[in-house]
Amino acid sequence: MSTETVLGLLVSVIEFATLLYLAALGETIAEKSGVLNLGVEGMMAFGGMAAFWAGVETGNPWLALVVGAGSAMAFSMIHGVVAVVLGADQVVSGLALTILGLGLAAFLGESLIVEAPRARFDTLDLGPLADIPWIGETLFSMSAVSWLALFAGVVTWFVFTRTHAGLKLRAVGENAAAADAVGTSVTRVRLMAVGIGGAFAGASGAYLTLALAPGWTEGTTAGRGWIAVALVIFGAWQPGRVLLGSVLFGGLIALEPRLQTFGVEISPILVSMLPYLLTILAMVLLSIRSRNRPSAAPAAIGRPFRREER
Amino acid sequence: MGLRLARRESPVRGGQVLAFAVGLLAALVVGAALLAMSGHAPIEVYRSMFDAALGSPRGWSATLTRAVPLGLAGLAVAIAGSMGLWNIGAEGQIIAGAIGGAWVARLAPDLAGPALIPLMLLAAVAGGAALALGPAIARARLGVNEIITTLMLNEVAIRIVRYLVNGPWKDPDGNNFPVAPVLPEQSGLPTLFERSNIGVVIAAVVVIGVGWYAARSTWGYELRIAGSSERAAEYVGISLKAKLFSVLVVSGAIAGLAGGIELTGSSTRLVEGVANGYGFAGIIVAALALMRPSGVAAVAIAFGAVQIGGESIQTQGVPSAISNLLQALILFGALAAAVWVNYRVVRTGRSVEGGAGSAAAAGAGA
Numbered sequence: 015m016s017t018e019t020v021l022g023l024l025v026s027v028i029e030f031a032t033l034l035y036l037a038a039l040g041e042t043i044a045e046k047s048g049v050l051n052l053g054v055e056g057m058m059a060f061g062g063m064a065a066f067w068a069g070v071e072t073g074n075p076w077l078a079l080v081v082g083a084g085s086a087m088a089f090s091m092i093h094g095v096v097a098v099v100l101g102a103d104q105v106v107s108g109l110a111l112t113i114l115g116l117g118l119a120a121f122l123g124e125s126l127i128v129e130a131p132r133a134r135f136d137t138l139d140l141g142p143l144a145d146i147p148w149i150g151e152t153l154f155s156m157s158a159v160s161w162l163a164l165f166a167g168v169v170t171w172f173v174f175t176r177t178h179a180g181l182k183l184r185a186v187g188e189n190a191a192a193a194d195a196v197g198t199s200v201t202r203v204r205l206m207a208v209g210i211g212g213a214f215a216g217a218s219g220a221y222l223t224l225a226l227a228p229g230w231t232e233g234t235t236a237g238r239g240w241i242a243v244a245l246v247i248f249g250a251w252q253p254g255r256v257l258l259g260s261v262l263f264g265g266l267i268a269l270e271p272r273l274q275t276f277g278v279e280i281s282p283i284l285v286s287m288l289p290y291l292l293t294i295l296a297m298v299l300l301s302i303r304s305r306n307r308p309s310a311a312p313a314a315i316g317r318p319f320r321r322e323e324r
Numbered sequence: 325m326g327l328r329l330a331r332r333e334s335p336v337r338g339g340q341v342l343a344f345a346v347g348l349l350a351a352l353v354v355g356a357a358l359l360a361m362s363g364h365a366p367i368e369v370y371r372s373m374f375d376a377a378l379g380s381p382r383g384w385s386a387t388l389t390r391a392v393p394l395g396l397a398g399l400a401v402a403i404a405g406s407m408g409l410w411n412i413g414a415e416g417q418i419i420a421g422a423i424g425g426a427w428v429a430r431l432a433p434d435l436a437g438p439a440l441i442p443l444m445l446l447a448a449v450a451g452g453a454a455l456a457l458g459p460a461i462a463r464a465r466l467g468v469n470e471i472i473t474t475l476m477l478n479e480v481a482i483r484i485v486r487y488l489v490n491g492p493w494k495d496p497d498g499n500n501f502p503v504a505p506v507l508p509e510q511s512g513l514p515t516l517f518e519r520s521n522i523g524v525v526i527a528a529v530v531v532i533g534v535g536w537y538a539a540r541s542t543w544g545y546e547l548r549i550a551g552s553s554e555r556a557a558e559y560v561g562i563s564l565k566a567k568l569f570s571v572l573v574v575s576g577a578i579a580g581l582a583g584g585i586e587l588t589g590s591s592t593r594l595v596e597g598v599a600n601g602y603g604f605a606g607i608i609v610a611a612l613a614l615m616r617p618s619g620v621a622a623v624a625i626a627f628g629a630v631q632i633g634g635e636s637i638q639t640q641g642v643p644s645a646i647s648n649l650l651q652a653l654i655l656f657g658a659l660a661a662a663v664w665v666n667y668r669v670v671r672t673g674r675s676v677e678g679g680a681g682s683a684a685a686a687g688a689g690a
Contacts, residue, residue, distance in 0.1 A: 050471075052412075052475070092656060095660075096656055096659050096660060100329075100659070100660055100663045101663070102659040102660075102662070102663070103611065103659075105410050105412070105471060105607075106607065106608070106611040106655065106659070107656070107659060109412070109604060109607055109608070110608060110652045110655045110656060110659075111652075112604075113601075113604060113605075113608070113648055113651065113652040114648075114649060114652035114653065114656070116645075116648065117645045117646075117648035117649035117652060118358075118645075118649060120643060120645035120648075121358060121362070121643050121645040121646060121649060122358075122362070124362070124643050232645070237479050237482075240475065240476070240478075240479055243472070243475070244472070244476060247472055281487055281490075281491055283483050283486050283487040283490065283491075284483070284487055286483055287479070287480045287483045287484075290476040290477070290479045290480050291476070291480060293472070293476055294458070294462075294472075294473050294476050294477075297462070297468050297469070297472065297473065298462055298466060298468055301462075301466040301467055301468050302466060311469075320329070320331075
């Protein structure tokens with residue numbers, strides 16, 4: 015096993031962790047406000063398609079990233095209107111958002127399949143830091159988007175735990191009626207959380223189509239959005255733990271094509287099941303451990319709020 | 325001055341049918357805009373979709389055949405839904421069912437059709453139930469959320485079938501394609517008319533039978549009580565755990581049957597795409613049918629027509645994604661319209677509402 019192989023693996027781990035963390039962080043924010051959005055896979059595809067289109071048109075990766083995040087944010091408002099404002103079932107609305115997003119991306123992206131990628135992200139120039147063996151070639155040479163994702167995670171943690179806005183968000187997700195009673199607009203907070211979640215999912219899709227696997231094809235999201243949904247639970251709705259989960263699951267994805275190089279005779283397809291099975295295992299273990307304690311999940315998750323029915 | 329939704333004393337009669345019609349209309353309008361944007365003539369496209377799906381006996385046979393997996397998946401979701409549970413795993417359970425059926429065909433390829441087909445379908449039922457077993461135990465014993473566990477198992481099931489058709493079950497004569505060997509000829513379901521097989525009859529019997537049983541039996545009655553109030557259920561001595569467990573397993577079994585019928589009826593071999601999104605579409609079908617088996621059948625046929633129509637226009641250069649688009653749009657339209665079934669819009673002035681800012685903050689304000 016050569017140094018290059020290991021370095022290649024580590025770089026790949028960071029790339030997949032970035033992809034997963036962006037989407038999972040967004041879903042964490044939405045779920046913290048009490049809105050389950052199973053539309054992550056669809057928002058990723060829609061945002062990724064839009065970002066790739068913008069990249070081809072402008073050649074500017076950052077503009078493309080903004081277009082991807084913005085269009086997925088706008089797209090997520092379908093879930094916002096139907097599930098938050100009108101109070102329809104979040105599970106159905108979110109799943110339909112995934113189906114719609116995958117369908118729209120495939121339909122509108124039909125002509126993009128033949129396009130060659132133009133916009134690529136640069137790595138941040140960190141000077142001498144990048145010369146440090148191992149760490150310099152991996153962590154300090156990673157894409158600016160990876161730094162951005164890490165930064166977003168820290169900001170989210172800070173907002174959740176140290177600010178009034180975070181308190182409001184958590185209050186709405188734990189007990190909407192109580193938050194409403196003290197004058198917080200439940201609908202407004204939830205709409206914003208869903209929109210931010212959509213923007214993050216779109217950014218994740220943009221990173222996929224611009225950097226990780228440049229280009230657009232139908233099915234390029236390949237179930238990564240579902241892993242993001244799993245990560246929120248695996249990480250117990252905490253930005254830090256979700257990051258650890260993203261590195262772990264990103265690592266598993268990065269291992270898949272390299273197993274043979276490492277002399278492991280297990281089918282990569284079987285390894286690719288692990289994130290999902292680990293999530294189920296984590297859920298079972300958590301429920302055994304916390305039988306007599308309140309669950310980590312936001313208490314109001316999945317429940318629409320209507321003032322007169324509280 | 326603002327707008328607020330107030331619950332009606334009783335839902336509008338026949339409201340859900342109207343909501344579905346509104347959803348369909350909204351979907352067609354949005355779909356037409358998308359088609360026009362991408363340079364297709366919407367009316368022409370819709371007309372040829374309609375002709376392909378419902379314009380001839382051949383079209384009807386294809387539509388009904390497609391309605392089978394959609395209807396069974398919808399029934400699977402609906403039966404769990406009648407207890408307030410979400411089985412999001414129908415997609416995976418369809419795959420598990422198809423794997424079960426294909427396994428029997430591998431073990432006993434020389435069995436006569438009348439013995440082989442029922443065995444394959446039974447194995448399919450068992451396969452679907454087996455995949456639902458874990459979430460059912462976890463939910464009943466530990467209270468683990470079934471939405472996420474069933475969702476995760478979809479991705480696991482997809483990878484199991486991918487592993488099988490790329491590895492141990494790969495057809496040596498398949499030109500290196502990831503497919504299982506062709507099933508024995510006698511395992512095909514007998515033809516009913518044109519392109520449909522007796523799977524249509526099996527599905528109809530199951531939908532009617534399960535619907536009847538859920539409506540009339542003690543089991544179904546207790547399900548609905550448990551669905552409306554856990555406390556009430558425990559008060560009258562219904563074992564909640566047994567109900568949670570049995571309804572999820574039955575739900576998985578029904579979805580598994582859909583996989584078995586797809587395998588023996590519409591497919592000649594096990595392939596990775598055997599579930600083809602039917603499990604996810606089934607969730608939309610059940611939601612549109614308000615978890616009622618009678619509604620499931622009607623919506624499944626409508627969705628079958630949309631899918632067959634959508635696939636037929638690929639030859640004209642229209643992406644077949646249009647059918648998935650239309651299905652999701654129908655749901656969103658109907659979900660929005662369904663609010664009107666249960667609520668009416670009332671005007672609110674701040675003076676009537678009372679406290680400052682409360683009208684602007686109304687939870688469901690439009």
